[in-house]
Amino acid sequence: MDNAVVPGVRQQETAEERLERWMDQYGNAILHACFVCLSDVQLAEDAMQDAFVKAWRNMQSFENRYEGSEKAWLLRIAINTCNDYRRGMWFRRIDLPGELDKLPPALISVSPKERDLFLDIMALPGKFKQVILLRYYQNLTLQEMSEVLGIAPSTIHHRLKKAEEIIRRELEGRDNVEA
Amino acid sequence: MKHDADIQRAMASNLSGLQVTNAHKAAIRERTREGEKMKRKLPVAIAFALILVLISVTALAVSNWEAIKEYLKTVRFLTYEVIEWELEDKLELVEAMHKAELIEDESAYNSLGNPDLSAEEKEKICDTIIEARYGKDWQYYGNIEDFEWPEELRRQSEETMREYDMWSDQVNDAWDEVNPYKVVVREGPITEEELMQLFLDKLETEYGVEKESILPDQIALKCFQEDEVYMLTYTVNQENPGKYNPSLHTKPAYYSQPRNIGGDLTEDTPIPMTMLERMAILQEATDSYTFMWVTDLSGNEQSFLPWSMEREMIRNLSSRLTEIENFEYGSFDPSLFKVWFDEELQLWVASYTITEENPGIAGRTMDEISYGEPQITMLEYMARQEGKKESYTFYCYYDSFDRIVFNEDVGKPREKRANYVPPVTSSQAEDAARKALDEKYPITLAELEELRASTTLYQEMDGSMEYYIEFIGYEYSEQLARIWSYAARVNPETGEVLAAVKRDDWNQLTGRKLVADASPEMEKLLWAHDMQDALRRAMGDDSGNGWHFNWNEKGEYFYHWSLEEKAAYSRKNKPLIDQFLLENPEYAEMLQKRYDNGESGFPVYYETTRHAYGLPDEKSISQEKARELGYQAILDRLNAPKEKLDQAWAVNVYYDVTDPEKPLWKFFFNTTTDETGPDEAWGYFVSIHAYSGKVEACYERWVGMPMIDLM
Numbered sequence: 001m002d003n004a005v006v007p008g009v010r011q012q013e014t015a016e017e018r019l020e021r022w023m024d025q026y027g028n029a030i031l032h033a034c035f036v037c038l039s040d041v042q043l044a045e046d047a048m049q050d051a052f053v054k055a056w057r058n059m060q061s062f063e064n065r066y067e068g069s070e071k072a073w074l075l076r077i078a079i080n081t082c083n084d085y086r087r088g089m090w091f092r093r094i095d096l097p098g099e100l101d102k103l104p105p106a107l108i109s110v111s112p113k114e115r116d117l118f119l120d121i122m123a124l125p126g127k128f129k130q131v132i133l134l135r136y137y138q139n140l141t142l143q144e145m146s147e148v149l150g151i152a153p154s155t156i157h158h159r160l161k162k163a164e165e166i167i168r169r170e171l172e173g174r175d176n177v178e179a
Numbered sequence: 180m181k182h183d184a185d186i187q188r189a190m191a192s193n194l195s196g197l198q199v200t201n202a203h204k205a206a207i208r209e210r211t212r213e214g215e216k217m218k219r220k221l222p223v224a225i226a227f228a229l230i231l232v233l234i235s236v237t238a239l240a241v242s243n244w245e246a247i248k249e250y251l252k253t254v255r256f257l258t259y260e261v262i263e264w265e266l267e268d269k270l271e272l273v274e275a276m277h278k279a280e281l282i283e284d285e286s287a288y289n290s291l292g293n294p295d296l297s298a299e300e301k302e303k304i305c306d307t308i309i310e311a312r313y314g315k316d317w318q319y320y321g322n323i324e325d326f327e328w329p330e331e332l333r334r335q336s337e338e339t340m341r342e343y344d345m346w347s348d349q350v351n352d353a354w355d356e357v358n359p360y361k362v363v364v365r366e367g368p369i370t371e372e373e374l375m376q377l378f379l380d381k382l383e384t385e386y387g388v389e390k391e392s393i394l395p396d397q398i399a400l401k402c403f404q405e406d407e408v409y410m411l412t413y414t415v416n417q418e419n420p421g422k423y424n425p426s427l428h429t430k431p432a433y434y435s436q437p438r439n440i441g442g443d444l445t446e447d448t449p450i451p452m453t454m455l456e457r458m459a460i461l462q463e464a465t466d467s468y469t470f471m472w473v474t475d476l477s478g479n480e481q482s483f484l485p486w487s488m489e490r491e492m493i494r495n496l497s498s499r500l501t502e503i504e505n506f507e508y509g510s511f512d513p514s515l516f517k518v519w520f521d522e523e524l525q526l527w528v529a530s531y532t533i534t535e536e537n538p539g540i541a542g543r544t545m546d547e548i549s550y551g552e553p554q555i556t557m558l559e560y561m562a563r564q565e566g567k568k569e570s571y572t573f574y575c576y577y578d579s580f581d582r583i584v585f586n587e588d589v590g591k592p593r594e595k596r597a598n599y600v601p602p603v604t605s606s607q608a609e610d611a612a613r614k615a616l617d618e619k620y621p622i623t624l625a626e627l628e629e630l631r632a633s634t635t636l637y638q639e640m641d642g643s644m645e646y647y648i649e650f651i652g653y654e655y656s657e658q659l660a661r662i663w664s665y666a667a668r669v670n671p672e673t674g675e676v677l678a679a680v681k682r683d684d685w686n687q688l689t690g691r692k693l694v695a696d697a698s699p700e701m702e703k704l705l706w707a708h709d710m711q712d713a714l715r716r717a718m719g720d721d722s723g724n725g726w727h728f729n730w731n732e733k734g735e736y737f738y739h740w741s742l743e744e745k746a747a748y749s750r751k752n753k754p755l756i757d758q759f760l761l762e763n764p765e766y767a768e769m770l771q772k773r774y775d776n777g778e779s780g781f782p783v784y785y786e787t788t789r790h791a792y793g794l795p796d797e798k799s800i801s802q803e804k805a806r807e808l809g810y811q812a813i814l815d816r817l818n819a820p821k822e823k824l825d826q827a828w829a830v831n832v833y834y835d836v837t838d839p840e841k842p843l844w845k846f847f848f849n850t851t852t853d854e855t856g857p858d859e860a861w862g863y864f865v866s867i868h869a870y871s872g873k874v875e876a877c878y879e880r881w882v883g884m885p886m887i888d889l890m
Contacts, residue, residue: 023207027199035197036190045203052207104196105747117189136183137190154347167186 019056026071027052029138030078036133037082039122041103051078069144076148079130120170128163131156247327250279252350254323266298269305281327282308298535369478371400371409378411378472381483386470388413388454392422408481414469421454492518492529496575500531512537527576533558534570601644601671605634608646608674612667615679616650620665627665644671737787738831738847738890742794742802745833749792756788774885781885789887793836795844799869802832805844809865812874813848819863819879823850827862833890834869842869847880847889864889 030051034044054077121132134140134148142153253275282288287308291301313326382388397419401410415421458468473481493516515537518529533539539557561571613627630650646669668677760767813819827848835843844867851861860879868875880889
């Protein structure tokens with residue numbers, strides 16, 4: 001590929017430099033999003049790679065047309081990629097606790113409560129899991145989430161409410177048991 | 180939400196170890212370099228013009244909000260990339276656009292009604308219509324609702340906002356009603372163990388199967404995540420016939436008590452029968468029976484299916500199609516399955532046929548997934564494999580309901596015919612096959628002679644006979660036991676070689692059964708291969724390549740890892756493999772026997788977990804000191820050439836804590852080069868008592884020495 005200078009804010013940034021920056025800046029966010037969607041470390045790594053390759057292919061059209069944030073655009077590609085992967089996963093049994101055990105050792109200590117809550121989130125249906133991921137982990141606004149998921153903000157809001165309700169029920173249920 | 184911070188912390192902490200590595204980045208770079216050319220840039224002026232066009236389109240649509248409402252309702256939930264859509268998805272969008280009067284070129288839309296158009300042509304027209312309004316790749320930049328009724332306009336006044344929100348809620352509620360989210364009620368979510376218990380209770384109360392009589396391999400549980408169902412099965416067969424206790428049965432056990440010809444009981448006490456006998460009375464007599472129970476994720480029953488021969492065959496075939504052929508389970512049309520008994524073959528046959536009308540859901544090979552090619556339908560996929568036809572039928576042939584004699588994607592059964600005496604002997608056929616392979620591939624006749632020849636005679640559907648010959652090689656690479664082969668088909672009447680291929684190219688024409696039948700030794704090798712797989716799975720590696728287990732982020736193989744990495748690996752994986760071997764003594768015995776016989780080439784998961792590795796404590800001598808002592812011992816005791824030792828290309832170090840009272844420093848000086856002959860030492864190994872500095876072992880490495888002794 002030629003060392004094309006991409007027009008825009010970062011005038012001196014070549015396409016290769018941009019890819020490097022994206023990987024450095026958003027790589028972990030994309031990888032984490034893929035894991036949340038797929039519940040499988042290996043698949044998440046594959047999907048993350050696919051997403052960056054797709055982003056590379058479409059870098060020019062991104063530059064020309066997209067007005068939102070880079071991160072939202074990359075997340076959108078990643079989540080689309082994961083949705084596509086999920087179609088092929090029907091027959092696979094997902095053993096959530098087992099998959100979490102396969103995660104590399106956490107750099108931040110994880111309390112049992114945090115692990116339970118994470119399991120609850122991971123056990124949500126895909127549509128709900130995605131909105132929780134984007135809202136609470138990636139800190140996106142409703143509008144950005146809409147860009148990522150390709151659905152209207154009001155629909156996002158609707159899903160977010162449902163997802164929160166399920167988690168709240170889980171948390172309160174546990175709190176009551178502990179009390 | 181009051182739990183915002185909790186959620187954030189839970190996600191951040193749990194995911195913190197999952198990091199993009201240099202290896203990932205390198206792989207991405209590599210793929211972008213491999214022909215992934217960036218599209219030609221649009222000049223900025225054109226890009227700007229494009230944005231203006233989009234804005235004007237949007238403005239046009241906004242003025243027609245009432246008309247567009249219905250349209251947005253239809254398309255609101257269209258997601259995924261357009262490139263992944265089926266033709267009917269695109270047609271649905273185009274139809275909705277037409278109703279909303281959003282298609283400028285009506286002639287294009289009208290042309291879709293032409294019955295002579297092919298699916299490809301229709302798809303092209305749809306793409307043109309969609310792209311004319313939303314541009315290429317629109318799915319990366321927004322959604323139809325935002326294009327047609329953007330945020331800034333829908334928020335232009337209080338009234339519009341209210342109106343839009345009301346409309347939006349109505350649409351969502353209506354959608355929910357038709358497509359309810361399958362939210363699992365998680366008030367005490369059922370665990371798999373609990374679910375299993377429910378199934379066992381059910382079997383006991385409804386079929387009198389005593390729980391204690393059920394062996395673990397008779398019960399299976401699968402979770403279908405997407406459909407949110409569990410499927411549990413219980414199978415009885417000759418080996419595990421299952422007990423039967425009639426007193427537990429809710430219905431009278433009519434046939435468990437002998438009756439006279441008038442139907443009167445001849446015994447007072449019921450005679451216990453096995454489950455297999457019971458089923459043989461209730462159902463058709465056969466070798467085994469399977470009970471299937473399907474529940475939602477909360478354990479609520481959706482169906483309970485005792486055995487039927489036809490259903491079992493269909494289940495078996497559909498399972499094969501989903502696991503091997505990439506069909507999606509939900510895509511099956513039950514009417515396309517057929518089961519019948521072929522009188523001529525004396526075999527049961529199950530088939531599934533795909534046609535233009537029922538093209539099967541898109542399926543892709545792993546390669547296509549890896550390289551991101553568009554999804555294709557199964558019909559298209561088969562056309563690539565077999566050439567274009569109107570339909571394809573997938574067959575399975577059974578001699579009993581659960582034993583597949585032969586199956587092929589689109590194939591015919593082949594069976595042995597015992598009484599046929601071929602004019603061309605198998606040995607002559609093998610010679611002809613070797614010659615053909617020698618001409619076709621860079622392998623010599625002598626090399627082919629070295630490989631094990633496995634020759635089988637088959638009868639084709641048309642009655643003709645054929646030799647199938649396989650020349651099999653077997654080797655261990657560092658990561659995996661590998662079986663490889665060349666294969667050929669030879670006409671036993673004429674000796675003509677019909678095909679000669681490398682097994683990798685054989686495209687699954689041969690199944691494992693064929694190979695295993697052909698040679699007991701091959702079966703043993705396959706068994707070893709299975710063991711490698713089982714060990715890998717015991718460590719939780721489903722990736723199939725062991726990458727995460729034997730390579731670190733720097734791309735270094737296990738032997739070259741740091742002491743910390745080896746210690747962490749050992750802590751995690753040694754107990755898993757030890758437990759696995761405890762539970763599978765046949766594997767443990769076989770491995771021990773091989774080790775005792777002085778064989779090498781053990782599965783890497785086994786080798787790397789034979790010793791426990793840790794880190795030196797305060798009582799240990801330093802690594803440098805230990806290495807110095809070891810180096811000297813090799814020179815003194817083995818009389819190793821100093822120059823050779825100094826040129827070791829790697830010195831692998833281990834801190835062995837298998838015996839915590841006697842930790843060992845271990846060093847392997849690897850001096851093997853391309854020039855090293857089979858009669859020379861391939862390196863030097865030394866172990867040193869970590870506390871006393873005493874040399875515990877010191878020896879040369881010879882060809883065939885197991886790595887277990889060098890680490």
